[in-house]
Amino acid sequence: MGAASAAPEEGHMGVKVAVLVGSLREKSYNHRLALALQRLGPPDWEYVGVRIDEVPHFDQDLEDDAPDSVRRLKETIEAADALMFVTPEYNRSVPGVLKNAIDWASRPKKRNSFAGKPALVAGASTGNIGTAVAQSHLRMTLAYLDVPAMGQPEVYVKFSPEDLIDMEGNVTVPDTERFLRGVMAAFARWVETVGAGRVAA
Numbered sequence: 746m747g748a749a750s751a752a753p754e755e756g757h758m759g760v761k762v763a764v765l766v767g768s769l770r771e772k773s774y775n776h777r778l779a780l781a782l783q784r785l786g787p788p789d790w791e792y793v794g795v796r797i798d799e800v801p802h803f804d805q806d807l808e809d810d811a812p813d814s815v816r817r818l819k820e821t822i823e824a825a826d827a828l829m830f831v832t833p834e835y836n837r838s839v840p841g842v843l844k845n846a847i848d849w850a851s852r853p854k855k856r857n858s859f860a861g862k863p864a865l866v867a868g869a870s871t872g873n874i875g876t877a878v879a880q881s882h883l884r885m886t887l888a889y890l891d892v893p894a895m896g897q898p899e900v901y902v903k904f905s906p907e908d909l910i911d912m913e914g915n916v917t918v919p920d921t922e923r924f925l926r927g928v929m930a931a932f933a934r935w936v937e938t939v940g941a942g943r944v945a946a
């Protein structure tokens with residue numbers, strides 16, 4: 746991160762964010778929300794999608810000599826300064842595909858790729874509580890993995906109307922756009938406060 750005396754804009758410079766979206770669905774609301782957050786964040790931030798769909802089911806027998814897809818997953822996360830988790834809620838918890846990727850990236854024991862990296866947790870659902878329970882479960886996991894996740898504002902998006910966010914990440918409801926812009930401004934301050942971590946613990 747930039748020097749403490751730098752102007753706020755300069756402090757944001759060069760922040761690289763690894764983005765983990767917990768849905769593989771083509772028209773995923775959460776994918777659209779992740780794009781919207783990126784559009785509304787600091788213009789000089791860089792975002793890299795983490796390919797949670799490429800890794801196999803976690804198998805502890807493989808963690809010391811992990812498949813290439815897992816190595817790439819861990820390298821992408823380790824090269825990032827900050828993390829964005831944007832996830833649906835499946836049966837009141839985190840989708841298995843996301844948890845599986847988190848488990849891989851957290852291993853082997855002293856090679857947790859996430860450690861120390863500031864994170865944003867967000868989610869969209871068709872339900873009224875907008876992924877609140879899944880996010881709560883995710884936050885418990887992130888705390889264990891030494892990931893400082895921003896506490897406020899919480900980002901529970903009830904995806905309504907159907908075109909709330911289009912496939913390019915454009916937000917069609919001004920109040921929602923304003924809210925998400927504020928979320929990214931808060932996240933930029935959080936990254937600056939916590940400090941960006943490139944080194945895995």
Ligand code: FNR
Pocket residue numbers: 768769770772773774775776833834835836837838869870871872873874875876
């Ligand atoms: C869901 N959905 C859902 N919604 C919710 O608010 N709470 C929940 O516990 C669940 N559980 C659940 C389980 C499973 C297996 C599916 C497929 C769906 C509905 C969910 O919010 C909706 O399908 C979203 O559209 C999923 O997000 P994406 O794929 O659009 O990003």
